[in-house]
Amino acid sequence: PAATHPPTTLAAFEGDTSVPPPQVAALAHASAAPCTLHRVASQYGHDAFLKEVAALTPLLAAALAAEVAR
Numbered sequence: 001p002a003a004t005h006p007p008t009t010l011a012a013f014e015g016d017t018s019v020p021p022p023q024v025a026a027l028a029h030a031s032a033a034p035c036t037l038h039r040v041a042s043q044y045g046h047d048a049f050l051k052e053v054a055a056l057t058p059l060l061a062a063a064l065a066a067e068v069a070r
Helices: 021-030 045-051 053-069
Strands: 008-013 035-040
Touching: 008 021, 008 045, 008 053, 021 035, 035 053, 045 053
Parallel strands: 008 035
Antiparallel strands: none
16 A cells, blocks of 8 residues: 555445454555545445445545546
C-alpha cells in the first residue's frame, strides 16, 4: 500500500471475518495515496460486497465521479 499513489476508495463490512474492518482500516492507513474508507453495516459478512448493492452504489458512484472530475 505504501507504493499506491492513485486515490483509493475502500469499503469495510461489519461482520466480515474474511477481511475484517480493522484490516481494511490498516490498509487505508498504510496507503500513500489519498484514501477514503467507508464502513458499511451489513448482516451478510464477507458476502456484503455482493448483496449490499444499495449501500455500495452511492459509494462507487461518488468515487467514479471524483475520478472523472480530475
